[in-house]
Amino acid sequence: MTAGVSAPAGRPAASGVALVLGVALVGVAVVSVHDLAVDQGWATDPSWTGSLLDRLDGLTAGAGVVAAGIALTVVGVLVLVAAVKPAPRTHEATPGGADLWVTPHAVRALAVGAAEDTTGVESARARHRRGRLSVTVQSDRPDADSAVEASVRESLAGLTTRDIVVTTEKVKHDS
Amino acid sequence: MTRRLAAIDRIASSVVGLGLAAAGVALLDWRYRWLGTWDDTLSTARLDDVRSSVWWPWTFAAAGIVLGALGLLWILSHAPRPGERAVRLPGASDRTGSVRVDLHDVAKAIAADLEAPTRVTHVRGTARRHGRTHVIELRGQLDPHVTGGDIESVAARCAHDVSDAFPDGHTVCRVLLGHDRRRRGLPRASAPRVR
Numbered sequence: 001m002t003a004g005v006s007a008p009a010g011r012p013a014a015s016g017v018a019l020v021l022g023v024a025l026v027g028v029a030v031v032s033v034h035d036l037a038v039d040q041g042w043a044t045d046p047s048w049t050g051s052l053l054d055r056l057d058g059l060t061a062g063a064g065v066v067a068a069g070i071a072l073t074v075v076g077v078l079v080l081v082a083a084v085k086p087a088p089r090t091h092e093a094t095p096g097g098a099d100l101w102v103t104p105h106a107v108r109a110l111a112v113g114a115a116e117d118t119t120g121v122e123s124a125r126a127r128h129r130r131g132r133l134s135v136t137v138q139s140d141r142p143d144a145d146s147a148v149e150a151s152v153r154e155s156l157a158g159l160t161t162r163d164i165v166v167t168t169e170k171v172k173h174d175s
Numbered sequence: 176m177t178r179r180l181a182a183i184d185r186i187a188s189s190v191v192g193l194g195l196a197a198a199g200v201a202l203l204d205w206r207y208r209w210l211g212t213w214d215d216t217l218s219t220a221r222l223d224d225v226r227s228s229v230w231w232p233w234t235f236a237a238a239g240i241v242l243g244a245l246g247l248l249w250i251l252s253h254a255p256r257p258g259e260r261a262v263r264l265p266g267a268s269d270r271t272g273s274v275r276v277d278l279h280d281v282a283k284a285i286a287a288d289l290e291a292p293t294r295v296t297h298v299r300g301t302a303r304r305h306g307r308t309h310v311i312e313l314r315g316q317l318d319p320h321v322t323g324g325d326i327e328s329v330a331a332r333c334a335h336d337v338s339d340a341f342p343d344g345h346t347v348c349r350v351l352l353g354h355d356r357r358r359r360g361l362p363r364a365s366a367p368r369v370r
Contacts, residue, residue, distance in 0.1 A: 005305040008351055011176060015253060018184035021191060022250035029243020036236035049226060049235075059217040061206040069202030076196025083188035087181075091351055098330040099349040106317045106354035113319025158327030 008091045008101055013082035095161045104128055107160050111135050114155030115148045115166075122171055124148070132163040144168045180252055258282065258301035262309055266343050278302030278346070282311045285333050285348060293329050294318035295352060309346040311337055316355045326352070 035050070037043040059065070091101035108126040111133055115124035120141040127134055133156075137148050149166045156164070205213045225231055259278050267274040282300030290298040298315035313333065317326070330350040337348040 005308050005310055005347065005349070008349075012181060012184065014184040014188040015176065015181070017188040017191070019250055019253060021187060022246040025242045025246025025249070029239040029246070032236045032239025036232045039232035047226075053219040053222055053226065056217055057219040057223075060215060061202075061213070065202050066206050069199045069206065072195050072199030072202065074199070076192050076194070076199055079188055079192030079195060081192075083185050083192055091353075094327065096327045096331065098327060098334050099347060100327060100330040101349070101351045102317070103353040106352055109319040109354040109356070110317060110321065110323065113321075117320055154324075155322055157322070157324045159323035 005099075007089060007093065009087035010090045012087040013085045017079055017082050092160065094159050096158045100159075102159050107133065107156065107162075110155050110159065111152045111164070114151045118144070118148045118151045120144055121148060128162070132165050133160065134165045134167070136167045136169060138169045138171045140171045142168070142170070176253065183249075256303075259304055259309060260302075262302075262346075264341070264343075278309060278311065281337075281340070282313070285311060285337065286313050286315075288336070289313050289315065289329055289333055289350065293325055294321040295326065295329075297355075307345060309341075311346065311348045312351065313348070314351045314353070317352045319354065326350075 031048050034043065034045070035047045038045055038047045091103050092107065094100040094102060108128070111126040112124045112135070115121055115126070115135050115137050118137075120139050121144060122138045122140075124135060124137040126136070133152075135148065135152055137144060139148075141147075145166045145168050148168070149164060152164050152166065204210050261275040262278050264274045264276055279302055282302045284300075286298040286300030289295060295315040295317055298313055300311060300313050303310050303312055330348075333350065334348045337346060338344070340346075
């Protein structure tokens with residue numbers, strides 16, 4: 001990783017909230033211009049803010065207010081969480097000296113590709129679990145583990161520091 | 176996305192989140208009287224007075240237009256930014272003249288260099304600025320049958336080439352690799368499967 005350059009990351013959740021707020025501000029502009037047009041007699045619709053205030057006038061604290069209160073509180077807390085949530089990491093750093101980053105999905109795809117290229121392996125799947133890369137292969141060879149592990153390690157050399165765990169599921173073939 | 180824009184997003188989201196949560200708690204307090212004392216019914220008479228004044232429609236419209244323009248700018252500022260282009264080389268420039276290099280073209284050339292000897296496909300090069308550092312960013316898709324060591328050595332060579340070309344240390348090369356399952360990889364290298 002290069003000093004002074006932050007790790008690659010996706011868009012933070014706050015960015016999505018910001019887009020919604022931006023649209024809301026544009027909405028405020030539309031409402032304000034509409035109401036000005038109504039006030040000046042350029043439009044014949046009723047004023048939107050006037051209609052809203054008419055509806056709110058005389059409101060009592062009933063079930064609707066409780067529902068709105070709960071909804072506003074929940075949305076407010078979710079927005080606060082989005083505001084402080086860090087941007088998602090999109091790539092993993094590689095152990096070498098180069099500023100090289102790989103997505104976890106690419107690491108899994110490489111592991112699966114290497115496992116499937118190993119002689120005697122019918123299919124393979126990989127997943128990240130507790131900081132390890134767990135590769136499960138289907139093979140009819142009992143000694144496939146070591147060959148697959150060597151193949152996966154060679155394939156991922158310089159791309160990941162994760163431990164690699166290989167599990168073989170025995171496949172039986174009808175003769 | 177710049178750090179400043181990210182900070183603005185976070186601050187605005189925090190303020191709005193706090194406001195929404197406070198409004199929600201106030202509505203619940205109105206119903207259950209945990210903290211304050213409230214009228215039983217809501218009266219909008221004062222707001223109606225303001226709304227019916229002569230100045231209100233114009234003031235509201237002016238403020239609304241300003242807020243709408245800010246909102247529009249805010250939305251547009253989230254659009255992906257074009258990469259950096261001409262950058263002045265301080266080591267090769269002085270009072271008599273300056274040398275500028277188009278980092279976008281450099282990034283494209285290095286992307287082609289990365290793609291040619293490896294099984295990394297769809298490599299795209301862009302130049303971005305991170306603070307004082309110009310980052311030549313190469314994004315590509317890994318073929319699942321590639322070997323990591325080859326990639327690492329080619330990435331290291333790209334970084335070396337960039338540091339040779341820009342010895343001031345303010346321009347670096349970064350390689351970001353993914354795997355797109357929608358794009359078909361290159362054919363399998365070997366491996367007869369179990370039949």
